[in-house]
Amino acid sequence: MRIIVHLKYKNQEGTILQLVKTFFEEGDLIVKGSRNIIKSNFLGTIKVNIKFFQKPGLIKAIIYSFFRDTKAKRSFDYANYLLKHNINTPFPIAFVEERSIFGFLANSFYFCDQIDYDFTMRELIHNPLFPERNIIIEQFTEFTFKMHEARINFLDHSPGNTLILNKGNGKYDFFLIDLNRMKFEDLSLEKRMDNFKKMWLSKQMIKVVAQKYAILSNQSEEKIHAILLLKSRQFKRKITIKKYLKKRIGK
Template sequence: MKTEIFVHSTYAHLRDFISQIPKDFSTLGDEIYVGRNDVHLVNVNGIVLAIKYFKRLTLANRYIFSTVRKSKASRAFEYSEVLIQKGITTPEPVAYINCYKYGMLYQSYYVSLYTDYLPMMELFQLPVSESEIALKAFSRFIYIVHKNGVFHNDLTIQNVLYSVTGNQYDFSLIDNNRMRFRSYSFKRGMDNLSRLALPVETIGIIAAEYAREAAVSDVRTLNAMIFSKWRYQIRMSLKRWLKKPLHLLPHRYRHSSDIIRKETNIVVR
């Protein structure tokens, strides 16, 4: 198995530890998230690291990330560096690891510094009357991100963290492996915000503040956000429909197809 390891020069002294991550990951530190990807927190000589393991790689992903595209871990590292250069807060990148077997990507890990910023989800669960200041601050943050030519392709409230001191909010982007860097336009900003699954009253506050920052009509901004959100939901529904060809099969054939699909998933993983 071939292993590619890149460590930021600031953390070169951690290279020996980082090189052991593929072998020891399951027993390292504290497991704080289990799902499509796993995340562990590890304290190494007083430095707290967040290690993300991109564990669900399809056969197509393994091939693509070995040939025509960089791995998720590589992109997370590089894009985080770009964000920091642009003055956008994100956990500091430390290293990435790509493991290859038979010429194809087998395992992928991204290492960053741990951040004590809080999940944005907490703010959105508060009554609007209590969260309005935070929502406006969030909208200003996203506008600055967009004006810097950064469009997070997985912009959800799960991928934004926050900290607060008094009434001053700061925000941090995470899960940075899916991003586009392009010139700003109002339409691109609205399309990017369409990924936020929020109630209408919350969208209204965010739209009004974004409009103020962008110097455009708040009515135009709200309408654009709602339209972009509707179009995004239609596109996602169509994508899910196309991924489920079983609806075309007679009912009696679906069970066997499910079995085949499950077996295929087991092999691919």
């Protein structure tokens, strides 16, 4: 077993390992997917989230064991990178990797702070009458611009992966989650707009994003709007076709 703990929590290493051992018996279930499970539990007096990554198949086990960082390690490393560049994410506590006697990856775990958030971008997108909707979209655009300026291309920049905390007086904090798919690169305007496509923005939301991003980047609003609208339409068309084909094949 390999364990890497943030210096802030180094004295909690034994407790972290105990939480790994009792993961399936203890804690409160948050998400249960086909391969990943997220639970909350207490690390001393602090409430934490624990994400379990199930043992991968043989090919992926070889890749993650010898050629590529595991999802748990990437989550930990990327969270540290985000915080270093003042991009909010739940504080990275530790990651744990279980391996076979031959060095192949088995199960792995990622520990981070629990964020008591108010809503996600998903609620905002599905409700045109959401309170202060345009204000939140503008601040989300500023948050994303800041991320782009830090050379972060968050490949899973989708509505459920941004937690939002209402600070009051029209101020909101944004936190990125599900971090294991990122690229760190200089981003052209086209790549920046492409990064918004999974947000499933409406025409009105695209207009708000384009206006704000133009101000922040000193670029043409018309150009930004055109690229963002095209990227969004292409993505929605692709997903619609996928769903249609899946239905047809399933008949």
